Amino acid sequence: MMKLSALKKELQNMPKSSGMKRMRKILFGMKFTDGLFYKVSVYMLLIALSYIYLYPMLYMVTGSFMSMEDIIDVAVKWIPSSLNFENYSIVFTEIAYLRSLIDGIYLAIVPAISATVSAALVGYGFAKFDFPFKRTLFVLMIMTFIVPPQITMLPMFRMFSQYNLLGSIRAFVFPAILANGLNAAIFILIFFQFFRMVPKSLIESAELDGANAFTIFIRIILPLAIPSIIIVFLFSFVWYYNETYLSGLYLRGSDLLSLPLRIDQYISNFTSIYPEGSPARERMQAVKLAGNILTLLPLLILYFFTQRYFVESIDRTGITGE
Amino acid sequence: MNLKAKLFHNKLIHMHHDHILFFNRFKVKVTAKRRSSFIGLSFISLWIVGYLIFALYPIVYSFYLSLFKVRLDGGAIDLTFEGFNNFAAAFLYDPYFVEILVEYVLEMLLNVPITIVFALIIAMLINQPIKGKGIFRTIFFLPVIITTGPVIRELMNQGATTLPSIDEYSIIDLVITNLNSAIADPLQALFDTILLVLWFTGIQILIFLAGLQKIDKEIYEASMIDGAGPWESFWKITLPQIMPLITVIVIYTTVSMSVFSLNEVIIYIQNVMLGESTVGTLTTGYGYSAALAWIYFIVMVLIILLFVGLLSIRRKSRV
Numbered sequence: 220m221m222k223l224s225a226l227k228k229e230l231q232n233m234p235k236s237s238g239m240k241r242m243r244k245i246l247f248g249m250k251f252t253d254g255l256f257y258k259v260s261v262y263m264l265l266i267a268l269s270y271i272y273l274y275p276m277l278y279m280v281t282g283s284f285m286s287m288e289d290i291i292d293v294a295v296k297w298i299p300s301s302l303n304f305e306n307y308s309i310v311f312t313e314i315a316y317l318r319s320l321i322d323g324i325y326l327a328i329v330p331a332i333s334a335t336v337s338a339a340l341v342g343y344g345f346a347k348f349d350f351p352f353k354r355t356l357f358v359l360m361i362m363t364f365i366v367p368p369q370i371t372m373l374p375m376f377r378m379f380s381q382y383n384l385l386g387s388i389r390a391f392v393f394p395a396i397l398a399n400g401l402n403a404a405i406f407i408l409i410f411f412q413f414f415r416m417v418p419k420s421l422i423e424s425a426e427l428d429g430a431n432a433f434t435i436f437i438r439i440i441l442p443l444a445i446p447s448i449i450i451v452f453l454f455s456f457v458w459y460y461n462e463t464y465l466s467g468l469y470l471r472g473s474d475l476l477s478l479p480l481r482i483d484q485y486i487s488n489f490t491s492i493y494p495e496g497s498p499a500r501e502r503m504q505a506v507k508l509a510g511n512i513l514t515l516l517p518l519l520i521l522y523f524f525t526q527r528y529f530v531e532s533i534d535r536t537g538i539t540g541e
Numbered sequence: 542m543n544l545k546a547k548l549f550h551n552k553l554i555h556m557h558h559d560h561i562l563f564f565n566r567f568k569v570k571v572t573a574k575r576r577s578s579f580i581g582l583s584f585i586s587l588w589i590v591g592y593l594i595f596a597l598y599p600i601v602y603s604f605y606l607s608l609f610k611v612r613l614d615g616g617a618i619d620l621t622f623e624g625f626n627n628f629a630a631a632f633l634y635d636p637y638f639v640e641i642l643v644e645y646v647l648e649m650l651l652n653v654p655i656t657i658v659f660a661l662i663i664a665m666l667i668n669q670p671i672k673g674k675g676i677f678r679t680i681f682f683l684p685v686i687i688t689t690g691p692v693i694r695e696l697m698n699q700g701a702t703t704l705p706s707i708d709e710y711s712i713i714d715l716v717i718t719n720l721n722s723a724i725a726d727p728l729q730a731l732f733d734t735i736l737l738v739l740w741f742t743g744i745q746i747l748i749f750l751a752g753l754q755k756i757d758k759e760i761y762e763a764s765m766i767d768g769a770g771p772w773e774s775f776w777k778i779t780l781p782q783i784m785p786l787i788t789v790i791v792i793y794t795t796v797s798m799s800v801f802s803l804n805e806v807i808i809y810i811q812n813v814m815l816g817e818s819t820v821g822t823l824t825t826g827y828g829y830s831a832a833l834a835w836i837y838f839i840v841m842v843l844i845i846l847l848f849v850g851l852l853s854i855r856r857k858s859r860v
Contacts, residue, residue: 261669268663269680271739276683278701341588348581349574360588363596365792367800367841369810369834371599373606373827376814378599397591407588432580461689464802468811483691507695515687522686526679529686533747 283307283509287502306509314485316513323478324517327460330391330400334455335448337398342410343436347422364404368465376468386473391459391466401458401465406451409532413447414440450532453525457518478517482510607831620828627832638833641805642840649844652738653794657787660742664749665779678750685743690802693737697803701736741798745790752783784852791848799841810834 245255283306284299310316345357376385384390394400398407417440425435441448466477476484486507493499522529549555555562561569569575582589607627612619631638667677756779764774800807814830 258671261666261671265663265666265671265677268666268739269677271736272680272684275696275701275736275740276687278696278699282699337587337591341585344581344584344588348577348584350578350581353581356585356589359592363592365796365842365845366596366600367796367807367834367838369800369807370603370831370838371596372811373814373831373834374599374602375595394591394595396587397595398588399591399595403588403591432584436584457686461687463690464800464807464811467802479689479691504699508699511692511695514689515692518686522683526682530678530682530747533744533751 279508279512282505283512285505287498289505306505307513309506310482310485310510310513313489314481314510319476319478319481320517322475323460323481326388326391326466326475326477327456329388330395330459331452331455333392333395334398334400334403334406334459335452337396337400338403338406338451339410339441339444339448340436341398342407343414343440345407346411346414347417347419360407361404363399364402372465372468379469385469385471386475388475390469395455401455401462406455409447409451410444413444417443446528446531449525450528453521453528454532457521460518478514482514486510603831604835606828607835609828611827623828627829628836630829631833631836638806638809641809642836645799645804645806646840646844649795649798652734652741652798653791653844653848655738656742656745656794656798657790659739660745660790661749661783663742664746664753665775667746667750668753678747681746682743684740688740693740693803697737741794744797745794748786748790748793749783752786753779756782788849788852791852792845795841795845795848799837806833806837810837 281299284302284304286299286301286303286305289299341360345353345360379385379390384393391400395403421439422435425439430438460477461479462477463479463483467480470476470480486503489506490500490503493503552565553563555565558571560571563569606620608623608625609620610623610627612621663681667674667681760778761774764778769777798804802808810830810833813833814827816826
């Protein structure tokens with residue numbers, strides 16, 4: 220109450236208040252959080268943090284354009300003396316970029332589609348039906364997220380080698396289509412949360428019209444779930460595209476390699492040829508950065524067009540509680 | 542139609558509108574409840590099959606292998622029972638593993654809280670009424686899209702994961718050299734990896750942001766009238782409201798950092814498995830690497846339990 224009366228008094232005195240007071244009000248506002256000082260500090264902090272986040276990207280981009288002279292020249296730290304695409308053209312031709320890119324996208328897109336389809340089916344099953352042991356199964360499903368791949372990779376590796384799946388995209392598609400692929404628990408959770416919100420009356424009225432459960436799912440439920448489908452597909456695609464640990468194991472020595480692995484392999488071959496400290500080795504630094512940029516480029520383009528879906532994703536997992 | 546008739550009206554299964562006859566003998570009544578559970582189970586059957594093949598079987602089998610000394614003869618597999626010797630060997634005869642495991646534990650204990658604090662700060666900054674929210678959100682989420690093993694390794698090798706200003710202006714150095722090494726060493730480690738830690742905050746920021754936006758604005762206004770400042774309303778309103786989210790984030794952060802492909806421990810486990818690292822006769826091969834993977838998993842779960850336990854103690858003492 221004290222504060223309120225003080226506030227009133229201040230309001231009455233407003234026209235008479237001195238310049239000093241007005242200044243203070245502009246700077247710190249009525250309740251501090253609406254003052255200029257506060258606003259400026261928020262923006263400054265955000266911009267500083269953005270710089271920290273973007274620093275490695277900037278480093279990669281500028282570094283990848285550096286020529287041999289720029290790397291050796293100590294005076295050139297940030298801005299290359301000339302825009303040279305030589306590093307890019309080296310990587311581009313040496314790893315047959317276009318073919319590798321198509322391979323990489325193929326290796327990501329097929330498992331991603333499989334994972335999306337299976338996650339939608341399973342999420343719907345968990346969300347809209349009751350069956351014995353549902354809770355137990357659901358908990359087991361969530362638990363799979365915590366189990367690190369190091370536990371399962373060894374038996375899986377043996378299993379895949381027994382059935383001749385090593386070096387083939389099937390090593391990724393089979394787990395994905397059976398809803399046990401990369402981060403499948405998260406995807407099932409996203410669909411589960413979405414389907415829970417679909418009103419029961421919609422399904423019941425379709426049932427009255429004589430549609431069976433599968434028809435209802437395809438014709439009525441899936442069209443509603445398009446935003447969730449896009450989100451799950453995008454995440455799945457990005458994670459499969461970036462995956463190097465398991466693909467390094469399963470695709471080892473095969474012709475089919477994901478793009479990050481292909482560039483990695485090319486670089487390690489290249490570095491082993493030249494001795495430590497030779498100019499060519501120094502040069503490799505820039506070439507590696509160019510390679511990394513070329514790996515990330517498809518993802519950056521994808522992110523640029525679809526970032527809305529990425530940032531909306533968290534709301535859809537429902538972990539904030541509805 | 543004919544096919545359908547054959548499928549559902551044969552000796553094995555005979556479907557009527559109110560019951561199903563199996564083997565011409567067992568009659569099962571069809572109720573709405575049973576039908577619904579059957580349909581539900583068929584929807585998740587994909588997952589059940591996948592779980593048995595790609596989760597349960599590998600988990601059980603890898604634990605089984607961890608109790609054996611495994612030798613591979615071409616396609617055949619030769620097992621000698623060792624009991625828990627593989628586990629004991631990891632701690633007794635493998636100093637390197639113990640060293641990287643301890644390092645991993647310390648790193649998690651330091652990095653997970655830092656990740657959470659930074660994610661919360663950034664989420665609260667974005668949640669202010671400011672312009673360009675979308676741009677900042679896009680920037681802070683970007684690392685989620687591009688963080689891959691090779692990219693990070695390259696950046697680390699070239700020293701781009703430490704902030705240049707920290708290296709160049711020796712203020713931090715000055716601070717660190719004047720401190721006790723018990724405080725200075727973790728501080729130094731923090732500054733060396735701050736960028737990496739920050740790059741792991743993308744998802745966490747979004748989770749916090751979603752949680753912050755769900756808090757009723759009127760609560761803040763009411764507390765403001767009662768004379769609470771921003772500092773007090775953070776501790777008394779914001780934090781209790783997002784506390785459940787912190788548990789989720791702790792689990793997510795610990796798991797995602799633990800399975801990241803540049804983690805020393807998992808690189809070592811893979812090397813042992815592929816026979817590229819050998820220490821002694823026992824500490825080698827599939828069986829041993831399975832034991833290492835299990836130790837790693839157990840340690841990870843313990844870390845998660847520790848964090849979750851600490852959080853729940855705090856919450857209880859507050860209530």
